[in-house]
Amino acid sequence: MNSWDEFFSGIISHGYQGVETDLPAEGEKNEFMEGLEKYGLKFIAQHWETTAINLKSHQQEYEERLHKLAALKPLFINSHTGRDFFSWEQNCSLLDSAQKIEKETGVRIVHETHRGRFAYAAHVTAPFLNQRPELQLTLDVSHWCAVAESLLQDQPEVVNLAIKHTAHIHARVGFAQGPQVADPSLPEYAEALAFHLNCWDKVVENYKGDILTITPEFGPIPYMPHHLPQERQWQNNLYIMNLLKNRYQLNQS
Template identity: 50%
Template sequence: MNIRFYAPLWGNTLPFDTFCRNVKQAGYQGVEMDFPFDQNEKAKLLAVLAHHDLEMIGQYWQSAEKYIDEHLVNFEKFIRNLGSANPVFINSQTGKDYFTFEENKRLFDMASKLSEELGIRIVHETHRGKCLYAAHITRHYLTLIPELRLTLDISHWYAVHESLLSDQQDAVQLAIGHTDHIHSRVGHSQGPQVSDPRAPEWKEAMESHLHWWDMVVKAHEAKDTTLTVTTEFGPPSYMPVTPYTQMPLADQWAINVHMMNLLKDRYGIQNYG
């Protein structure tokens, strides 16, 4: 089974070179990140990645524009900027939960056009606030646009549906068949990120996520395709913090490395460069 692991740049406060050195030493194959528009800054980042022999997944998340015409223009601008950095693929938090189907489809159509033009695969993330924010909504889109490929961050759906998704199995299984990439964050029925997945009180939530991820792995094994995983536990205050002090309840980097090693052990993945 070929699974490649990526570290999130999200939450990093270290110099980029130090961060990349840590990423490589931990056993990741690359970094998932957004990119600046400044060409000099972009070149510096790409040089550091190359120096540490790290791959890059481009990440689009800047879905701020309220109206679809403006949103579409900026979507294209960000995707083209990521494409110019030659990523392994682009992970896109596409659309808005309040856009109509027709409006979000304009974004999917633009993504398909850009993917073909740039020669870079674009996958769409299941994320709160964006188009694919819920299991049943994603099922609707996949039924009408079956060529869509997904980043499955199922932790968002746990929060949206306030459940471990036992009543959404058909929708989740359909999404699994379209999944190319996983964000291996663990959510729960009241939020998208548990305080620490190593803690025993989160055993049920962890096992629930592993159940879905096992299904994704089996689907890729059957097709002999490569699965990619970003261990995307986030920083404070996405990570729960203590009142008043705002101190995080756990260490983001340690949790993400733990998740990578847990999944490598579970799926028999050897450390490789």
């Protein structure tokens, strides 16, 4: 990508309606914001960078990044919140910070089910959802498959609970040995694709908000096997986007 304008024009030509990304570099911020307006693209902000192991440092950086993202007035912020090794109380204090910033800025913050974070697995996420009924998730169930080494057949109640709290979907297909299959269109991954589609179907059926957003999220190496060409990432995301547009008859405007 040589410029944001080149990137935006490329995704528009292939049918995307928005972008999900982290804070643009300071020197690119104006170009980024002007490009969103020029192409009529929706913007979901993503926070993932905060990884400090000391809670005080982590919380300070977390709050600073959320405030900077909120200042760009995205649809909402998708946040990688907490650490898997933080205590219940520590992760709750970060969720409290997010809730406070949400009230201060008017920008909604949803929390991704991601490895290494507070919601790294189905069974550990359930208590947070039960005690915090207001908590909203970005459902990336592919991570839970990798952690549990299964398609979560033995945890349907927890998966269904998470679906009821889902406000955004990351549409990547995982399997028992990883968070991303090589190619979701291949027959050997049909069972994994069917599981994810079933989860996403339930989210679409259950969702009561104004706009349900979905980000196809097949990633580059190391998510993608090293032997595959770089363009496979693009092809996989296009495959999922078109599959879901057809499946849900999504608004094309």
